Amino acid sequence: xxxxxxxxxxxxxxxxxxxxxxxxxxxxxxxxxxxxxxxxxxxxxxxxxxxxxxxxxxxxxxxxxxxxxxxxxxxxxxxxxxxxxxxxxxxxxxxxxxxxxxxxxxxxxxxxxxxxxxxxxxxxxxxxxxxxxxxxxxxxxxxxx
Numbered sequence: 001x002x003x004x005x006x007x008x009x010x011x012x013x014x015x016x017x018x019x020x021x022x023x024x025x026x027x028x029x030x031x032x033x034x035x036x037x038x039x040x041x042x043x044x045x046x047x048x049x050x051x052x053x054x055x056x057x058x059x060x061x062x063x064x065x066x067x068x069x070x071x072x073x074x075x076x077x078x079x080x081x082x083x084x085x086x087x088x089x090x091x092x093x094x095x096x097x098x099x100x101x102x103x104x105x106x107x108x109x110x111x112x113x114x115x116x117x118x119x120x121x122x123x124x125x126x127x128x129x130x131x132x133x134x135x136x137x138x139x140x141x142x143x144x145x
Contacts, residue, residue, distance in 0.1 A: 013096035016062075018128075019077075019089045025068030027123055029093065030061045031102055033136075056133040058104065060091065066115075066122040074126055078109040091130065099139025104130035 016023040034057040038050045064070050081087020087109060093102040108131075113124040 013098075015092075015094045015096060017092045017094075018074075019091075021073060023062070023064075023070055025070050026062055026064050028061075028063040031058055031093070032061075033058050033133075056136070058102075058130040058133050058136075060093075060102075060104075060107070060128040060130060062126045062128065063123045064126065066124055071124050074109060075112065078112060081108060089128065091128065095139070099137060101135045101137045101139070102133065103135040104133050106131040 014029070016026065016029060035053045035055050038052055041049050041051055043049055064074075077087055077089070089104075089107040089109070091102070091104045091107050093100075095101070107128050110127045110129050113126050115124070116122050
């Protein structure tokens, strides 16, 4: 009887660091490239080609419970950026239970998140624009036998 490996995921193994600050209390993190790596170019006689897009810009969305102190930190960073233009962020995302990595050295918070106040737990969705990305690896997950 052979034992098959079981792929696992542990959110606790995901480490998000924004300019030296370890972000905690997040519910969801998503990263999207702003433009596709290639654009199809239609050619004559059915022969298409492609153009490579050299932009590495990306958008990171970070959902954090409204009760988490990280919201206060991000609010202060954004307020300082609005007042003094000092909001350049360095972002590193590392998956300790796999091989995924993301980093940017030219990022900024685009705006304050929508603020809702209800009787339920609310989440603040912070949008961070990464003008360039240094590392973008969507790797596999480690396996447990």
